[in-house]
Amino acid sequence: MASTRDSHQILVASNRGPVSYSLREDGSLQARRGGGGLVSGLSAIGPDAGALWVCAALGDGDREAVRRGVGEDGVRMLDIDAAVHADAYNGIANSVLWFVHHMLYQTPVEPVFDAEFRRQWAAYEAYNRAFAEALAEGAAPGASVLVQDYHLTLVPGMLRELRPDLRIGHFSHTPWAPVEYFRMLPDDIAEQVLRGMLGADRLGFLTHRWAGAFTACCDALVGGAGDTRIGVHGLGADADFLRARSHEADVEERITALREEIGTDPDGAPRRTIVRVDRTELSKNIVRGLLAYRQLLDDEPSWRERVVHVAFAYPSRQDLAVYREYTAEVQRLAEEINEQYGTDGWTPVVLHVKDDFARSLAAYRLADVALVNPIRDGMNLVAKEVPVVSDDGCALVLSREAGAYEELGDDALTVNPYDVTGTARALHEALTLPADDRAERTKRLTAAATALPPAQWFLDQLHALEA
Numbered sequence: 001m002a003s004t005r006d007s008h009q010i011l012v013a014s015n016r017g018p019v020s021y022s023l024r025e026d027g028s029l030q031a032r033r034g035g036g037g038l039v040s041g042l043s044a045i046g047p048d049a050g051a052l053w054v055c056a057a058l059g060d061g062d063r064e065a066v067r068r069g070v071g072e073d074g075v076r077m078l079d080i081d082a083a084v085h086a087d088a089y090n091g092i093a094n095s096v097l098w099f100v101h102h103m104l105y106q107t108p109v110e111p112v113f114d115a116e117f118r119r120q121w122a123a124y125e126a127y128n129r130a131f132a133e134a135l136a137e138g139a140a141p142g143a144s145v146l147v148q149d150y151h152l153t154l155v156p157g158m159l160r161e162l163r164p165d166l167r168i169g170h171f172s173h174t175p176w177a178p179v180e181y182f183r184m185l186p187d188d189i190a191e192q193v194l195r196g197m198l199g200a201d202r203l204g205f206l207t208h209r210w211a212g213a214f215t216a217c218c219d220a221l222v223g224g225a226g227d228t229r230i231g232v233h234g235l236g237a238d239a240d241f242l243r244a245r246s247h248e249a250d251v252e253e254r255i256t257a258l259r260e261e262i263g264t265d266p267d268g269a270p271r272r273t274i275v276r277v278d279r280t281e282l283s284k285n286i287v288r289g290l291l292a293y294r295q296l297l298d299d300e301p302s303w304r305e306r307v308v309h310v311a312f313a314y315p316s317r318q319d320l321a322v323y324r325e326y327t328a329e330v331q332r333l334a335e336e337i338n339e340q341y342g343t344d345g346w347t348p349v350v351l352h353v354k355d356d357f358a359r360s361l362a363a364y365r366l367a368d369v370a371l372v373n374p375i376r377d378g379m380n381l382v383a384k385e386v387p388v389v390s391d392d393g394c395a396l397v398l399s400r401e402a403g404a405y406e407e408l409g410d411d412a413l414t415v416n417p418y419d420v421t422g423t424a425r426a427l428h429e430a431l432t433l434p435a436d437d438r439a440e441r442t443k444r445l446t447a448a449a450t451a452l453p454p455a456q457w458f459l460d461q462l463h464a465l466e467a
């Protein structure tokens with residue numbers, strides 16, 4: 001597919017790259033390729049296009065790979081000082097910018113922008129500068145550079161100064177905060193973030209809502225977005241890949257194992273399933289999801305013994321205490337529900353925390369109901385993937401605060417993520433949706449979810465940047 005564009009070089013920059021390394025006991029390095037929209041998107045331009053992906057070394061394995069000169073063609077890992085990276089990634093990107101855009105602060109006590117914050121901000125600047133310099137060094141004249149996400153908000157501005165000849169795009173995979181929340185940041189920092197991003201020729205967002213919030217911040221804080229163009233590209237599910245992958249042998253094996261765990265109801269029929277799959281992420285609202293499930297069992301006791309909440313909550317950002325505490329709370333609550341309601345033959349919550357993609361696909365296939373109830377989410381691809389993969393079609397219970405709501409809202413059962421009672425009601429409604437309605441909705445959800453597959457999503461951004 002390289003044909004559409006071999007005239008320009010393309011560079012991608014993101015914190016997490018397409019490959020990571022771990023050290024085996026014998027000292028050798030093991031490479032692991034990641035997935036996701038960018039990886040499959042970039043494959044659309046083909047291996048001969050000379051693309052360069054600049055990313056950060058994230059762990060000891062990655063750093064060792066850089067030192068040994070091990071790497072993949074087309075990937076440049078930056079061995080940024082570990083302490084600088086930790087302050088930039090954990091301290092600023094994940095504990096400040098992520099919290100601002102997902103509105104996660106408990107505002108009576110946080111955030112506190114003190115001297116420690118300023119020290120970490122300096123690390124964030126240094127980390128952004130390392131990316132800008134590597135891109136400036138690696139880019140051919142007139143190349144197109146696609147910078148990713150809240151980790152790298154300062155890169156477009158820095159790169160523009162170093163290399164005015166480049167076409168620079170930036171894409172936000174998160175929501176964007178409303179003005180009132182964004183301006184919690186110290187004024188100079190808020191301005192630096194906006195001006196950094198406005199160094200790009202074009203900025204991409206997942207939904208009109210997030211693009212509008214960004215524009216509103218620019219209007220309120222820096223006198224508008226100037227010449228920078230703004231576009232919306234709602235990343236869709238990769239239907240071909242998902243359908244093929246979810247019928248491979250390892251997924252079939254996990255379906256058998258999961259069916260065993262789910263079991264049958266008192267009439268001998270397979271129990272109904274409410275499925276959720278998430279990183280254990282504060283914004284995903286897993287705890288309120290469990291509370292809603294418990295309320296369903298209270299309000300509608302007829303579901304006892306007849307339904308199972310299959311919840312996969314995969315560890316994420318465990319360097320941060322608040323994520324570790326949240327993970328523990330998810331596990332504690334799942335156990336509490338199982339103790340309170342479980343019987344000899346029925347485990348009400350089947351919780352798994354060990355990341356297993358094949359098992360996630362198995363759960364997707366078995367889903368009667370998909371529960372996607374984030375507090376706030378850039379898109380949420382699970383909401384798009386389950387309808388595509390589910391064997392018998394599924395009902396989608398979807399938070400109105402997920403980016404996916406913009407495209408899927410009409411055929412989902414919509415919830416306010418804070419309203420546990422309302423979510424319990426929506427779960428009941430989803431479980432009792434008449435078969436023909438469920439089938440029709442699944443068909444429309446699938447069409448909407450796959451409207452912009454990753455390859456097209458990526459090419460659209462590229463073409464728009466170069467237009």
Ligand code: F6P
Nearest residue numbers: 015016094149173174316317378
């Ligand atoms: O949503 C933003 C994002 O950076 C995604 O691109 C990614 O899937 C997720 O957060 C994971 O974050 P991390 O790299 O911190 O594990």
